[in-house]
Amino acid sequence: MTKLSTFYDHVTDIARQEGLSLPEALAAVKALGIDLLEVSYQNLGQDPEAVGGVIARAGLNISTVPAYFNFGVDPDVEAQSLPVLEAVRALGVDKILVIPGFIPKEVTDPAERKAQRDAMAAGINRLAELADKYGAALLMEDYDNAAAPFSTAAGVRGFLEDCPGLDCCFDTGNFRFMAEDELAAYALLRDRVRYVHLKDRAYTGGPGEWGLPAADGQKLYACPVGYGAMKIAELLARLRADGYAGPYAIEHYGAPKMLDYLTRSADWVRAQLG
Numbered sequence: 001m002t003k004l005s006t007f008y009d010h011v012t013d014i015a016r017q018e019g020l021s022l023p024e025a026l027a028a029v030k031a032l033g034i035d036l037l038e039v040s041y042q043n044l045g046q047d048p049e050a051v052g053g054v055i056a057r058a059g060l061n062i063s064t065v066p067a068y069f070n071f072g073v074d075p076d077v078e079a080q081s082l083p084v085l086e087a088v089r090a091l092g093v094d095k096i097l098v099i100p101g102f103i104p105k106e107v108t109d110p111a112e113r114k115a116q117r118d119a120m121a122a123g124i125n126r127l128a129e130l131a132d133k134y135g136a137a138l139l140m141e142d143y144d145n146a147a148a149p150f151s152t153a154a155g156v157r158g159f160l161e162d163c164p165g166l167d168c169c170f171d172t173g174n175f176r177f178m179a180e181d182e183l184a185a186y187a188l189l190r191d192r193v194r195y196v197h198l199k200d201r202a203y204t205g206g207p208g209e210w211g212l213p214a215a216d217g218q219k220l221y222a223c224p225v226g227y228g229a230m231k232i233a234e235l236l237a238r239l240r241a242d243g244y245a246g247p248y249a250i251e252h253y254g255a256p257k258m259l260d261y262l263t264r265s266a267d268w269v270r271a272q273l274g
Helices: 008-018 022-031 046-055 077-091 111-133 152-162 182-192 232-241 260-272
Strands: 004-007 036-038 061-068 093-100 139-140 166-171 193-197 249-250
Touching: 004 008, 004 260, 008 022, 008 036, 008 182, 008 193, 008 260, 022 046, 046 061, 046 139, 061 077, 077 093, 093 111, 111 139, 111 152, 139 152, 152 166, 152 182, 166 182, 182 193, 182 232, 193 232, 232 260, 249 260
Parallel strands: 004 036, 004 249, 036 061, 061 093, 093 139, 139 166, 166 193, 193 249
Antiparallel strands: none
């Protein structure tokens, strides 16, 4: 059975765009057959259990918690990590999506850039040791920001090689940000894929929509999954052939009509996967 997830941020977008309360927006998402939410540590605020309670009362569970760290320049991994780990334990979540830091473009010295990247890997390894005691696994996605040394397939692969306790969250749309082919990226990462973000990209948007400029200058716009330029159907076929049975997290940040996009995405994905 296909397990569908989406983002807590998308639920709040639905509430704002449709004039709904948060419980009403959560119910609308649940009605689409989506049972899981990806809830960032930032979303959890000062009272993770309160946020978790609202989600649970809507009949939804949390699939993973994305969390930002600054391991590249701050070596105190424990201080950065323990609040996140305590939150995921309180919520009963077993996956953390690790964003270990960014290297600003102003840092131009190759040795310094490498030092920061290697410090991120060391921080992830220490976090993995801590997370193991909390029953949490670590994931890394291909992040669509040029300041992330994990924005390319090779960058993600390098972290996977250096961090045995890390697995891949494969984002179907983010490799296009760095002008990479998503099928080639999957071939490089397929043996470590344990979670999937389903993100499509369109090359045109509606009036007033803001496009994200990719590395090759092409603007990328949010769109329902299956309606854009990414090779999502082929990726789903390859994931199934490789035995992937985890959640599919539907993602379209910047959607002007989030509920409509989410409805169309969920219908398309189910039609593909059954």
